[in-house]
Amino acid sequence: MSxxxxxxxxxxxxxxxVRAGQEDAFRILVERHQRPLLxxxxxxxxxxxxxxxxxxxFVRLWTYRKKYKPTAKFTTFLYTLARHTWLxxxxxxxxxSLFAERYREEIPASTDGGLGQLQRQxxxxxxxxxxxxxxxxVLVLAVHQSLAYEEIAKILRIPVGTVKSRVxxxxxxxxxxxxxxxx
Amino acid sequence: MKTAPDPLQNPxxxxxxxTLRAQPPPSPSPDFTRQTLARARQAExxxxxxxxxxxxxxxxxxxxxGLGLWFTQRPPALNTQPTAIAIVMASQRPDxxxxxxxxxxxSRYDTSVTALALLALMKMDGPLPxxxxxAIHDGINHLVxxxxxxxxxxxxFSGVNFTQYLATMAIRAAAARPDAEASWIEASRRAxxxxxxxxxxxxxxxxxxHPAAFPxxxxxxxxPVTRAALDLLVR
Numbered sequence: 170m171s172x173x174x175x176x177x178x179x180x181x182x183x184x185x186x187v188r189a190g191q192e193d194a195f196r197i198l199v200e201r202h203q204r205p206l207l208x209x210x211x212x213x214x215x216x217x218x219x220x221x222x223x224x225x226x227f228v229r230l231w232t233y234r235k236k237y238k239p240t241a242k243f244t245t246f247l248y249t250l251a252r253h254t255w256l257x258x259x260x261x262x263x264x265x266s267l268f269a270e271r272y273r274e275e276i277p278a279s280t281d282g283g284l285g286q287l288q289r290q291x292x293x294x295x296x297x298x299x300x301x302x303x304x305x306x307v308l309v310l311a312v313h314q315s316l317a318y319e320e321i322a323k324i325l326r327i328p329v330g331t332v333k334s335r336v337x338x339x340x341x342x343x344x345x346x347x348x349x350x351x352x
Numbered sequence: 353m354k355t356a357p358d359p360l361q362n363p364x365x366x367x368x369x370x371t372l373r374a375q376p377p378p379s380p381s382p383d384f385t386r387q388t389l390a391r392a393r394q395a396e397x398x399x400x401x402x403x404x405x406x407x408x409x410x411x412x413x414x415x416x417x418g419l420g421l422w423f424t425q426r427p428p429a430l431n432t433q434p435t436a437i438a439i440v441m442a443s444q445r446p447d448x449x450x451x452x453x454x455x456x457x458x459s460r461y462d463t464s465v466t467a468l469a470l471l472a473l474m475k476m477d478g479p480l481p482x483x484x485x486x487a488i489h490d491g492i493n494h495l496v497x498x499x500x501x502x503x504x505x506x507x508x509f510s511g512v513n514f515t516q517y518l519a520t521m522a523i524r525a526a527a528a529r530p531d532a533e534a535s536w537i538e539a540s541r542r543a544x545x546x547x548x549x550x551x552x553x554x555x556x557x558x559x560x561x562h563p564a565a566f567p568x569x570x571x572x573x574x575x576p577v578t579r580a581a582l583d584l585l586v587r
Contacts, residue, residue: 192389195389196385199384200385203380203385204378204379205377208377208378211378219378220380220381220387223384224384225391228392228395231395231396232395232396293368293371294375313375330355330356333358334356336359336360337362340365340368343372344364344368347368
C-alpha cells in the first residue's frame with residue numbers, strides 16, 4: 170500500500186525553514202513560484218530576461234531571508250523583492266519596450282485562428298508595454314499575479330485607493346492602446 | 353466610509369481583462385531551479401554580513417602577521433632542541449666518537465668534538481625524555497681509550513689545551529654519574545693530574561659561556577656537531 174500523500178507545506182512554513190537555512194525548503198519555494206515570477210517579469214516587459222530576473226529575485230529571497238517577518242504575506246515579500254529586481258533592471262535597460270515592438274514587426278498580422286490568437290496576445294503585450302511603469306506594475310500585480318489590492322498597496326507602499334485608481338487608469342489607457350494597435 | 357469600486361469588476365473592461373488573463377505564462381528553463389540554487393549559494397558568500405567579512409579578513413591578516421612574526425622571530429634551526437639533539441645523536445660513529453667537520457685535516461679535533469658532544473648529552477640526559485645513556489657510555493669509553501697513561505688525551509698540536517680541557521671536563525662529569533664505570537673514575541683521576549693552562553682555560557670558558565660569540569674558526573673546524581652541542585649546552 171502506498172503511503173498517504175502529505176499535503177505540501179504552505180509558504181509560511183517553508184519560509185520559516187528557509188530562514189533557518191534549509192535549502193530543501195527554498196527549493197520548493199523556487200519550484201512553486203517560478204512560473205508566476207516569470208509571468209510577472211514577462212508582463213513587465215522583460216520577457217527575454219525573465220529567467221535571469223526571476224532567479225535574481227529568488228537569490229534576493231535567499232539572501233534576505235532573515236528579514237522576512239512571518240506577519241507579512243509571503244507573496245508580498247516576494248513581489249517586493251521582484252519589484253526591486255525589476256527596478257534595478259530598468260535602471261540598466263532603458264529600452265524596455267524594444268523587444269515587443271521588434272517582435273510585432275517580425276510576425277505579420279493574420280486573421281487565421283491560431284496566429285490571430287497569437288497576434289492578439291502580442292498586441293496586448295505591446296499595449297501593456299506602452300503603459301507607464303507605474304500603471305503597468307499595478308496592473309500586472311492585480312491582473313496577472315492576482316494579488317489583492319491591499320497586498321499591492323503594501324508592496325508599492327501606496328494607499329489602497331491609489332492602487333484602485335491606478336488599476337482603473339491602467340485599464341482605460343490599455344484599452345485605448347490595444348484598440349489603436351488592432352486598428 | 354465609502355470604498356472605491358473595484359475597477360476589475362467594471363463591465364467596460366471585461367473583454368480586455370479576459371484578453372490579459374488569456375496571455376500564456378512563459379515556461380522556465382529546464383534547469384531553472386538548479387541554476388537558482390547555485391546562484392543563491394554564490395550570493396551567500398558575496399552577501400556575507402560585513403562584520404563577518406571584516407572578522408574573516410582580520411583573522412586572515414592576523415594569521416599572516418603571526419606567520420610573518422614567527423618567520424622573522426623564529427629561533428634558528430640550530431636552536432631547536434630536536435634538531436640539535438638529533439644532529440648529535442645521528443653523528444656518533446660506531447666507535448663512540450664524534451667527528452669534526454671535513455676536511456680530514458680537522459680530524460685532530462675529533463676528540464674535542466667528542467668531549468663537547470658528551471658534555472651536551474650528559475646535560476640533556478635526565479631531565480628531558482630520551483635515552484642517551486648508551487651514546488654516553490660509548491663516547492666516554494672512546495675518550496678513555498684516547499687517554500695515555502699520563503692522562504693526556506692528545507699529542508701536541510694547536511688546540512691541544514682546549515682538547516685536554518674539554519676531555520677532562522667530560523671525563524670528570526662522567527665519573528660523577530651514578531652509572532660511572534671504574535675506568536672512567538680512574539681516567540678522571542689521571543686527567544686531573546695534568547696541570548691546566550689557566551690562561552687558555554679562561555679563554556675557553558669564556559667562549560663556552562657565550563656560544564654565540566664562539567670563534568668562527570673553531571665552529572668551522574668543529575662542524576655541525578659542535579654547533580649543535582654548544583646549542584644544547586647553552587640552554
